[in-house]
Amino acid sequence: MNLETIKSEIEANVPGCRLEIVPNNSPSGQHSLLIDSETALTVARFLRDAAHLRFDYCSNVTGIDWPGKEISEKVKIKKILDGVEQEVEEIQKTQSAGHLEAVYHLYSMEKKHGPVILRMRTEDRADRIHLPSLTPIWRSAEFQEREIFDLYGIVFDGHPDLRRILMWDGFEDHPMRRDYVEPDDYEYEPTPHDAVLQKAKQHLSETGGR
Amino acid sequence: MSATTAATAHFTPKPSTDGGEGQLLEVSMGPQHPSTHGVFRMDVALDGERVVKLKPVFGYLHRNHEKIAETETYLGSMPYTDRLDYLCSITNNWAYALAVEKLAGIQVPERAEYLRVITGELTRLQNHTSVIGFLLQDMGASGTPLMYAFREREKVLDLFESLTGSRMMCNYMRFGGCRADMPAGWLQQAQKVVEAFPRFLDEFERLLSGNEILMARTQGVGVLSKELAVDAGITGPMLRGSGVNYDIRKVDKYGIYERFSFKVPLGEHGDVYDRYMVRLLEMRESVKILQQAMRDVPPGPIMDAKTKLRGFRPKAGEAYGRIESPKGELGFYLISDGSPNPYRYRVRPPSLVNLTVLEDMCLGQNVADIVVILGSIDFILGEVDR
Amino acid sequence: MLGEGIVKGLAETARNFLGSYVSKDRLTTVQYPEERLPQIEAARNFPFLVYDGEDWQQGMRCVSCLICEKECPPKCISIEKSKDKKLDASGKPQFYPTVFNIDVSVCMSCQICVEVCPFDAIKMDVDFELSTKDRFGDLLWNKERLSKSNEYYREIHPTEAAAVDAQLAEERAKLEAKSKLAAEAKAAAAATVPAQPAVGATAEK
Numbered sequence: 151m152n153l154e155t156i157k158s159e160i161e162a163n164v165p166g167c168r169l170e171i172v173p174n175n176s177p178s179g180q181h182s183l184l185i186d187s188e189t190a191l192t193v194a195r196f197l198r199d200a201a202h203l204r205f206d207y208c209s210n211v212t213g214i215d216w217p218g219k220e221i222s223e224k225v226k227i228k229k230i231l232d233g234v235e236q237e238v239e240e241i242q243k244t245q246s247a248g249h250l251e252a253v254y255h256l257y258s259m260e261k262k263h264g265p266v267i268l269r270m271r272t273e274d275r276a277d278r279i280h281l282p283s284l285t286p287i288w289r290s291a292e293f294q295e296r297e298i299f300d301l302y303g304i305v306f307d308g309h310p311d312l313r314r315i316l317m318w319d320g321f322e323d324h325p326m327r328r329d330y331v332e333p334d335d336y337e338y339e340p341t342p343h344d345a346v347l348q349k350a351k352q353h354l355s356e357t358g359g360r
Numbered sequence: 361m362s363a364t365t366a367a368t369a370h371f372t373p374k375p376s377t378d379g380g381e382g383q384l385l386e387v388s389m390g391p392q393h394p395s396t397h398g399v400f401r402m403d404v405a406l407d408g409e410r411v412v413k414l415k416p417v418f419g420y421l422h423r424n425h426e427k428i429a430e431t432e433t434y435l436g437s438m439p440y441t442d443r444l445d446y447l448c449s450i451t452n453n454w455a456y457a458l459a460v461e462k463l464a465g466i467q468v469p470e471r472a473e474y475l476r477v478i479t480g481e482l483t484r485l486q487n488h489t490s491v492i493g494f495l496l497q498d499m500g501a502s503g504t505p506l507m508y509a510f511r512e513r514e515k516v517l518d519l520f521e522s523l524t525g526s527r528m529m530c531n532y533m534r535f536g537g538c539r540a541d542m543p544a545g546w547l548q549q550a551q552k553v554v555e556a557f558p559r560f561l562d563e564f565e566r567l568l569s570g571n572e573i574l575m576a577r578t579q580g581v582g583v584l585s586k587e588l589a590v591d592a593g594i595t596g597p598m599l600r601g602s603g604v605n606y607d608i609r610k611v612d613k614y615g616i617y618e619r620f621s622f623k624v625p626l627g628e629h630g631d632v633y634d635r636y637m638v639r640l641l642e643m644r645e646s647v648k649i650l651q652q653a654m655r656d657v658p659p660g661p662i663m664d665a666k667t668k669l670r671g672f673r674p675k676a677g678e679a680y681g682r683i684e685s686p687k688g689e690l691g692f693y694l695i696s697d698g699s700p701n702p703y704r705y706r707v708r709p710p711s712l713v714n715l716t717v718l719e720d721m722c723l724g725q726n727v728a729d730i731v732v733i734l735g736s737i738d739f740i741l742g743e744v745d746r
Numbered sequence: 747m748l749g750e751g752i753v754k755g756l757a758e759t760a761r762n763f764l765g766s767y768v769s770k771d772r773l774t775t776v777q778y779p780e781e782r783l784p785q786i787e788a789a790r791n792f793p794f795l796v797y798d799g800e801d802w803q804q805g806m807r808c809v810s811c812l813i814c815e816k817e818c819p820p821k822c823i824s825i826e827k828s829k830d831k832k833l834d835a836s837g838k839p840q841f842y843p844t845v846f847n848i849d850v851s852v853c854m855s856c857q858i859c860v861e862v863c864p865f866d867a868i869k870m871d872v873d874f875e876l877s878t879k880d881r882f883g884d885l886l887w888n889k890e891r892l893s894k895s896n897e898y899y900r901e902i903h904p905t906e907a908a909a910v911d912a913q914l915a916e917e918r919a920k921l922e923a924k925s926k927l928a929a930e931a932k933a934a935a936a937a938t939v940p941a942q943p944a945v946g947a948t949a950e951k
Contacts, residue, residue, distance in 0.1 A: 176677020176696065177465025206590050207606075210680060210691050210708040255680055255693070255708075259590050259606045265680060290593020290713055297712075301424075316419040316745060325424055436819040439856030504759055511774050518786070525790035525870065531856050539861070543788060543905070567758040570751030670817065670862055 153181050156203070156266060163200070164192045172269060182253070182267035187281050190270055191308075194287040197256060197266065205256040205266055208288035213298035215327045217275065218248030247274035250304050252281055254291070272304060275327075283309035301326035384412060387727070391420050395498050395731040398741030402718075402730070409726045414719040418712075421745035429705035434460055434535065435669045437705065442529040444707060445743040447490060450483045450520070451685040453533035458614060459681030459692035460535040464674035466667050471660040472537035473616045477653045478550070479523070479532060480683075481646040485557065486516040487686035488597075488639045488646075491738045495636060496568065498735035499577050505568060512560045515553045522546060536667030547654060554650045561643060569637070578633035582721040582733035585630060592716045596688025598737060601638045602630035608684035619656075620649045632736040639738075673700050687711055687738055707746055711739035787903060790857050790870035792850050794894045798835035802893040805835040807867035810843040814859035814868055822852035823859065836918060846889035850876065866910050872902045 157169050167189040172182045185193050197205045225242045228235055250272045257264030272279045283306035285291045295306045296315040303324035306312055314321060323330055334353055390401035399420035405413035425444065429437040441456045442449035454476055461468065468476075493509030517527040523546055524530040524539070532539055568574055584594070589602040599606055607624045609617040625641035627634030676698045682691035688710030695704035714737050721733050766773040776783055797805035810827040824847045831839035859868050871894070878884040900907040 174677050174679075176463050176675055176679055178462040178677065178679035178681075180462075180679060208593055209595075209682070209689060210693055210706070212693055212704075212706040212708075214695065214704050253693070255691070259604060262606070262611050267680070288593065289588075289591045290716060292592075292716055293712055301426075314419075316422040318419065326427055432819055433817070435858065436817065439819055439854060439858065442856075508762070511772075514774065522786045522788050525788045525857065526855065529855065531858075540788070563758060567755045571755050572748060572751050575751075670813075 153183060153266070156197075157183060159200070159203075160193055160196060163196050164189055167193055169193075180265065180267060182269050184269045184271065187270055190268075190282045190284065191287065194254075194268070194284050197268075198287055202261075204258045204260045205264065207257045207259045207264075208254055208284070208290045209257050209265070210253075210255040211284075211291045211294035211298065212253050213302035213304055213326065214251040214253060215275070215302055216248050216251060217328045218246040220244075221246055247276075249273065250275055250279060250302055252295075252298060252304055254284060254288075256288075279303060280305045280307055282307050283312075285309050300324070303327065383407075389730065390417075395734055396741075397494065397734075397739070400741055400744070404722075404727065404730065406727055409728075411722045411725055411727060411730060414722045414730070416715055416718055418745055421741045423746070425746040426705050426707065430701060430703070433670075433700050434672045434674070434702065437702075438534065439529070439531045441707075442531050443742055444709070444746065445685065445687060445690075445711065445740045446528060447740060448483045448487045448686050449528060449530045450479045450524075450532050451683060451690065453531065454480055455681060455683045455685065455690040456692050457533045457535045458683060459679055459694050460674070462681045463677065463679035463694050463696055464535070464667075464672075466536045466664055468537055468615075469661050469664060470616075470658050471541075472662045472664075474653055474657040475538045475542070475662060476533065476615055477617070477620070478650060478657070479520070479530075479538075481650045481653070482516050482519060482550070482554075484646045484686045485643055485650075486513045487738075488643050489513050489560075491686075491735075492564070492636060492639055495632075495732070495735040496574075498731045499574070501574075505564070508560075508564065508567070512557070515556075519546070519550050519553060522549075534663065534667075534669060535672070536664035536669075537662045541662050547657070550650075551654055554647055554654065557647050558644065561640060565640065569640070575633065577729075577732055578631065578636060578736075580629070580631055581725060581729050582632045582736060583630050584717055584721055588717060588720060589630070592720075593713050594688070594717060595710050596684070596686070596714070596738075597638045597642060598635055598688065598714055600624065601627035601635035603627055608682060608689055612682065614681075614683055620652045622646075622649050632732055635736045671700065673698060678704075682708070685710060687740070687743075688714055707743075709743040709746065711737075711741075711743045715739055715744065785872055785902070787905065789872045791855055791874050792853055792871050792876070793848060793859055793868050793892070794871045795846065795889060795892045796867055796869055796896055796899055797893050798896050802890070802895070804833070805895075806842060806889075806893060807834070807865050808843055808846065809834075809840045809865055809867070810846075811864070813862050813864065817858055817862045819856060819858060820852050820854055822849045822854075823847070824849075836921075843889060846892060848887050848892060849885060850887055851881075851885040866914060869899055869903070869906075 153171060157171060160167060160169060168186040170184040172184050174181050197203055220243055222241050222243050224239055226237050227240050229238045230236075231238070252270045254268040255264075256266045256268065270281050272281060281304055283291070283295055285295055285306070286308060292310070293315060295309055296312060298304050299306060299309075299312055300314045300316050301324055313319070317325065334349075334356070385406045387404045387406055388401060389404055390396045391399040393401075396402075401417040401420070403413075403415045403417060404411055425440060428440060432440070438453060438456060441452040444452050460466070489509040489512050493506035493513075496505035497503075520530055520532075521527045522543060524532040584598070584602045586602050586604055589599050589604055594602070595606070595608075603626050605624055605626055608614070609622075610624060622645040625638050625645065627638050674696045676696055678693070678695040680691055680693045682689050684690075689708065690710055691708035693704070693706040693708065694702050697703040718734070718737065722730050725733070762772055796807050798807065799805035810825055812825055812827065815821075815823045815825045824845065825843050826845035828842045828844045832842050834840045834842075855870070857870055860870055896907070896911075900911070
């Protein structure tokens with residue numbers, strides 16, 4: 151089934167939705183559909199319930215971290231140099247916020263087709279990290295969304311039981327984020343080398359040999 | 361607490377978390393419980409012997425496999441996939457290889473496809489035998505069925521060792537083919553094992569399938585409805601035990617599965633007994649596939665000549681590849697940014713998703729049935745926790 | 747009849763029990779360590795370094811290219827490359843590892859080092875009885891402990907070793923023919939045009 155037709159059908163049936171096809175240049179050709187978080191539940195319900203689509207099986211749910219990039223731009227600024235106003239070109243660096251992404255792979259057990267890939271993006275990676283949970287539509291997302299919450303820190307609104315799943319309750323960071331820094335949990339190893347040795351040396355110098 | 365509150369609490373069970381007023385008994389089953397097949401814990405609330413609440417607790421075996429894979433090369437992740445579902449390393453390799461092949465558009469030579477089907481179906485045989493053995497062990501049939509199952513499994517593992525060098529951590533497949541060709545005499549030996557396998561299945565059925573105790577413990581226990589199974593994304597023998605005809609070998613026709621004729625066994629009631637029977641029947645179908653594949657296996661190369669394993673850099677993009685592993689849909693989702701390491705590497709573990717309905721199946725059952733239901737799910741903690 | 751299934755099952759166990767006295771197929775237990783199963787040829791356990799000839803230091807095939815160190819998934823190999831070159835078994839000057847350590851407590855026997863080695867210098871051993879009382883020093887194997895002769899390799903993996911030997915012999919023959927050709931060309935060049943050494947240099951390449 152063509153993603154373009156699915157997109158236009160959703161647009162016809164879900165008023166006010168903003169959809170965008172995210173192209174995929176690899177030979178797999180699995181393009182995906184970026185949906186907005188306001189109408190996500192309605193779009194998902196339509197995909198599940200429409201008689202000829204019937205994407206009743208949500209197979210894979212996962213998160214991706216896209217950290218912000220440094221964007222350098224050349225900007226012309228007027229400056230007073232040696233008492234004369236001059237136009238000087240300067241490189242201005244701005245930091246883009248980046249975002250977290252949740253990806254849903256949908257198949258149909260009834261019609262035996264698929265996959266349709268849905269994506270949702272958070273606004274940034276710091277505090278606007280809420281996305282609607284699709285667990286009310288597909289129960290199979292329950293543990294997988296919990297896993298994303300645990301490892302990436304996306305908060306799924308409407309999830310019935312949003313707790314950490316793989317890390318323990320008191321854990322604070324989100325280990326799958328690209329900028330995650332491992333805590334200094336040095337353990338004595340009899341035969342360290344390379345990176346482990348570096349870590350051991352650093353730990354021992356910081357703690358005074360303990 | 362007065363006697364009256366105790367009595368009312370008994371008749372109207374409340375979750376014991378609300379202030380400790382209820383008369384429910386909270387039991388922590390696991391993480392070192394023999395029935396949990398690893399380190400897995402369930403917080404169970406019991407009303408007498410009946411289960412009123414069950415929350416699974418994961419993570420004891422978590423090692424962040426996905427993060428490790430992001431720092432490894434594409435080739436370097438292959439041996440790590442062996443350790444996901446450590447009973448079926450070959451199907452794990454296959455799923456990963458399939459995802460990378462989709463990502464980079466690699467064609468696999470004919471002979472390698474046959475080798476994949478042969479080793480993959482042998483994996484299914486040895487997984488299902490050990491799962492059924494463990495299920496019986498969980499039910500209290502200590503030893504005998506498990507030992508008979510392991511005796512047969514051993515023959516398959518011997519085949520794996522002489523082909524791949526290792527019994528369990530096979531590390532056999534590569535993107536673009538397989539690592540090692542069959543040594544001399546291997547095919548004949550494998551044919552012998554496969555020919556003898558139905559005899560073992562007959563024996564096993566005579567030993568167990570009509571057994572009254574087994575039926576009493578499994579029929580009507582842990583019922584999973586069709587609708588819930590689909591909604592919760594259950595896959596594999598568990599889904600088919602509930603009567604949903606969905607087998608990725610038939611749906612996706614990955615590899616060369618469309619060339620073989622085999623049936624997809626389905627259950628009717630969705631209880632533990634149906635899951636047990638579906639696995640037994642699936643093994644008979646696997647034997648059929650194996651016989652056809654071993655008859656037709658062509659000569660030729662086993663690796664795609666154009667694929668280089670070292671310094672492998674697929675173009676930027678993403679791919680999701682999935683196969684029907686013995687436990688259900690095993691998928692790998694890869695994102696490449698053109699560097700030698702994957703940008704994102706995700707395992708879609710069948711075991712974790714199949715555990716979603718554990719509570720639904722256990723509610724209202726006796727505490728001893730949890731063990732049986734858990735055994736019938738067939739999960740491996742190496743894959744659940746990753 | 748209730749209990750029929752159980753009786754049938756018990757008959758099956760009885761058949762297995764009695765059968766274990768007559769059929770090898772039903773009694774599969776091997777009394778390790780007194781009895782052993784025959785060694786399977788393709789088996790792999792931990793890597794070892796192959797050397798040619800008698801002297802392990804001189805015959806070591808490893809030229810310290812560091813590929814296995816880089817490709818090893820759990821990063822259990824650590825190599826230090828030599829500063830000087832030493833003559834190898836075929837008389838060619840080569841780099842050699844001054845330190846070659848494998849941490850066997852980290853190694854996961856995946857065989858990727860063997861696959862990526864372009865010099866057939868590292869291979870998989872079949873010895874699995876490696877338990878030791880010293881969990882610190884004894885689990886880090888140095889290059890002396892890792893070195894095993896090509897004869898040993900032929901013994902444990904005869905088919906694979908034969909193929910490797912044939913390939914190496916072929917490469918060596920090619921190399922010899924090439925150097926012979928180069929020497930002849932050099933001699934010929936020296937005989938005809940003694941004032942042009944550059945021709946000899948290009949022929950050598």
